[in-house]
Amino acid sequence: MKIFEKCREFTKVDEYKQRGLYPYFVPIAENNGTRVKMNGREVLMIGSNNYLGLTKDPRVQEAAIKAVEKYGTSCSGSRFLNGTYEMHEELEARLARFVNKEAALVFGTGYQTNAGAISTLLENNSIIITDKTNHSSIFDGVFLGAALNPRVVIKRYRHNDMEDLERVFQALNPDLPKLIVTDGVFSMEGDVVKLPRMIELCQQYGCGLYLDDAHGLGVVGKTGRGTMEHYDKFNQVDVVMSTFSKTFSSLGGFVAGKKEVVNYIKHFSRQLIFSAAIPPANTASVLKVLEIMETEPQHVARLQEIGSTMRREFQALGFDTGESETPIIPILVRDFDKTFAFWSALFEAGIYTNAVVPPGVPADRSLLRTSYMAIHTDDDLQHVLSTFKKIGKGMGII
Ligand SMILES: Cc1ncc(COP(=O)(O)O)c(C=O)c1O
CATH class of the missing domain: 3.40.640.10 (Type I PLP-dependent aspartate aminotransferase-like (Major domain))
Structure with a gap:
């Protein structure tokens, strides 16, 4: 029927899946706060809005x-x-x-x-x-x-x-x-x-x-x-x-x-x-x-401290974090396919971020949205920074 033609013609998702570059609807099998189980393995979550980390309190x-x-x-x-x-x-x-x-x-x-x-x-x-x-x-x-x-x-x-x-x-x-x-x-x-x-x-x-x-x-x-x-x-x-x-x-x-x-x-x-x-x-x-x-004001204070540290460290590595002033820190990649490739390489390395591309952002602002929880440890943050550095350099993003 004519009304469903657009659905048949919508094949982009399968194309990206076949290339291993589809970053959406990834099912979570277990949620342990900063760690989640996805595709059968543990992944460090830096893509959640659980800002104070209280969903498992x-x-x-x-x-x-x-x-x-x-x-x-x-x-x-x-x-x-x-x-x-x-x-x-x-x-x-x-x-x-x-x-x-x-x-x-x-x-x-x-x-x-x-x-x-x-x-x-x-x-x-x-x-x-x-x-x-x-x-x-x-x-x-x-x-x-x-x-x-x-x-x-x-x-x-x-x-x-x-x-x-x-x-x-x-x-x-x-x-x-x-x-x-x-x-x-x-x-x-x-x-x-x-x-x-x-x-x-x-x-x-x-x-x-x-x-x-x-x-x-x-x-x-x-x-x-x-x-x-x-x-x-x-x-x-x-x-x-x-x-x-x-x-x-x-x-x-x-x-x-x-x-x-x-x-x-x-x-x-x-x-x-x-x-x-x-x-x-x-x-x-x-x-x-x-x-x-x-x-318990310490949770908000810790979250804000993490935000300041991560913005400063990402910028020192040469990443473009836009105008962020908060623990929501975008890593601007700007190119649609490169954003998916960066997302995929980080995911392979055990880090989950959010890939945001048009129409979610303007055409020249494709990005990885990273966001932090008050329960992330200093070791978690160091691991994020060193992994971003390695992959970002390899892909010519920094
Ligand atoms: C700025 C803003 N407003 C409203 C909403 C909607 O909130 P909810 O997820 O509770 O529907 C969201 C969630 O994505 C949001 O980011």
């Missing part, structure tokens, strides 16, 4: 197990009807306090949070302004909002370029409602949004500010409270969201802001109302991670 695991024992495996419905548990509300109150906002709302995933919160905040004749490299879930929230309200205007500005953003603002009708949405820490290259200038522009042009801090919480800011803490700008960000699938060692997401904004999203977001609540085990894990973050 016995306290987090025990909290999840106890929640299953007490409440079962599923909430069996939407938050709106039968699926709100007291622990969801406890988590929302704790999260709101953690990010210094009046209220928070928990969703099934981070993707749903962005899709739901952004699309719900848009209305006809409103303007949504987005960094060109924002996460896809942000764009899907924008596109959904525009599909539901056909007179929404979408404006993009060059990546983290505040001059370009100012040019965008200057050309807009000052009377229309506006929202800017940005990643706090950009997910692929680990650079941080230029928040202070963005805030000035938002105030000058009467624009609401929505921050996606999926890679910021637990990663930047002295106590891991993210991009707002990094710049000491908690009060100037109107809405902040994050996911539970990274630092928080779980699955789910939340949005936080003023009570009235959160209440509006709660009663109008289709992604919240028409999808099941996050299960008890996931909720309990996040509560436990929050407690650990609030009482």
Whole structure:
């Protein structure tokens, strides 16, 4: 049938597999934190978003197990009807306090949070302004909002370029409602949004500010409270969201802001109302991670120390780490096939990274995304650096 022709013609994956250069969907048989079992052997993981290394922390695991024992495996419905548990509300109150906002709302995933919160905040004749490299879930929230309200205007500005953003603002009708949405820490290259200038522009042009801090919480800011803490700008960000699938060692997401904004999203977001609540085990894990973050600052400190060391050492070896300021450190290769070849050689040598190529990044920015966990040891890091050096030299990357 005609509708399936594109599927038959999609043969690229098989071609890359035959050449031994396919870096995606590699199954993990065992997860032991920094070590995972893939293709029957142990591999050092530097491609995970488990930033604080807490997914296998016995306290987090025990909290999840106890929640299953007490409440079962599923909430069996939407938050709106039968699926709100007291622990969801406890988590929302704790999260709101953690990010210094009046209220928070928990969703099934981070993707749903962005899709739901952004699309719900848009209305006809409103303007949504987005960094060109924002996460896809942000764009899907924008596109959904525009599909539901056909007179929404979408404006993009060059990546983290505040001059370009100012040019965008200057050309807009000052009377229309506006929202800017940005990643706090950009997910692929680990650079941080230029928040202070963005805030000035938002105030000058009467624009609401929505921050996606999926890679910021637990990663930047002295106590891991993210991009707002990094710049000491908690009060100037109107809405902040994050996911539970990274630092928080779980699955789910939340949005936080003023009570009235959160209440509006709660009663109008289709992604919240028409999808099941996050299960008890996931909720309990996040509560436990929050407690650990609030009482054990050493994990965030160690992660940040690892980030600084690895950026400095990679640069000293001659690798291009872009604009990274965080423990998400891209190794820019720039060439599509060479990125896959580098990934494959590292994997053969027992190191797992993430190969990121267009459309995930612009055409000239193919890269290996490396990201670190607070539980990586100094020996792990030395091993990573010496292996990258050997293979990078052999391939002419450094
Ligand atoms: C910046 C950003 N926002 C949102 C999400 C979505 O989060 P989740 O994995 O919980 O759906 C991600 C995850 O990849 C992300 O990197």
